[in-house]
Amino acid sequence: MNCTDVRKYFYAFLDSELDVEKNIEILAHVNMCHACGIKIERERLIQKRVKETVFKVKAPAYLEQEILRSAERKPNFFTQFIKNFLLRSRFALVSGIATAIILIACFFVIQGKLRKNNILYLAETKYHDYIMKRLDPDIRFQDTKSMLGHFPNQIGLNVTLPGVEQNIQLQNTKAIVEYVQKQTGLSVTLPDIIKENVKLMGATLAKINGINIPLVFYMIDDTPITLAVVCNSDIDFTKMKEVMAGKMVVYKGPGFCGACQIVGWKEAGTQYVMVSMLDSEKMIRTFL
């Protein structure tokens, strides 16, 4: 082996990467060649100096504790859930079953209740839409003739209205009471309206199945409310649900057409006021 060979294996020799045979050959050469020996020794010194310098660096004392704390720290719930959900089929199965149960509850149990409420709400809304459409002319245009054509068709009841000239659109409780009393010959009391958002719109008389019934119309904000003032009613209140509301007895039951809901309350012994409405509870709160 000559100096060129030593140069070829220079670092491999320094790093003890050569096989035994090559190593012996280089050592033999270095023993004879002073120049190569010096150069190898110098390189060894450089490597040693570098190693010594780097070895002076020590890990800070807090680092070990910090690593141990991090290792013991539990992952947050979301991370753990995702991990378990994705990686563990058993957990995924349980999660799937739980999800299915929740979905079934939403669709069949909770939705069932909602549906029931919706039906009730739609029935009442439908009724009041119907009332508004049919009675609007009477309230706003005083066109009672057009109403007569609609009532029998829509509710299947025989309805007659007094003459157009007798309908009033006085938005005044006292005038309405006098009008109704004059037409029916009976004393009439309208519920006191104390709420600012309730507006008296007008009144008319209607014969429903032969019974002369005064109708009084209110607006609660944008919601139309119809009061049917029944002076000589043969409605069987005993079949209605009786609810105490303040000093009054409030009755709840089916309305005239069967599609709506009415409440009624009895005042002054013989006088009954029938109320049909969109929201029973709201109506009671408004008028009592």
Added chain:
Amino acid sequence: MDALYRSALYLVKNEHKADDLVQETFLKAFKFLKNNKEIDNTKAWLFKILMNAFINQYRKDKREPSLVDFDNIESFHESIKEEVFISPIIENEAEFDELLDADVKKALEELPDDFRLVILLSTVEGFSYKEISKMLECPIGTVMSRIYRGRKLLRERLAGYAKKHGYERE
């Protein structure tokens, strides 16, 4: 712990980043060990995790390609001519004692990442070429090429510092 930390510090050149790098290395190691997998060479394995974390995290933003091309062992040997012997050198051991730790540190830190990495693994930690090759997942020829070029650069820089301090002799 010290071995990993000193290598991490020389790789990222920042104490906080070195803390993070070592911490990440151990957390990955713990995670791996939880799966009851066997490790043959613990030190080499930990260094492999450290190097991978360094390469993935601290160098991913670098757009420059590797500073070392992947020479094979033959081209590496062909490239060695007289360079080893004509490079600036320091004459004796006394001169090394005069070199400040800061000089060595600076010379090391100024090396390109690829060179610094293999020098830390070979010269400082004493890993074999084969172990370094496995850690960095590159051919042994590439490892040898990087070691050769890295040490050459380091020697030149150290000689420069020694000369600056007035210790180099003609």
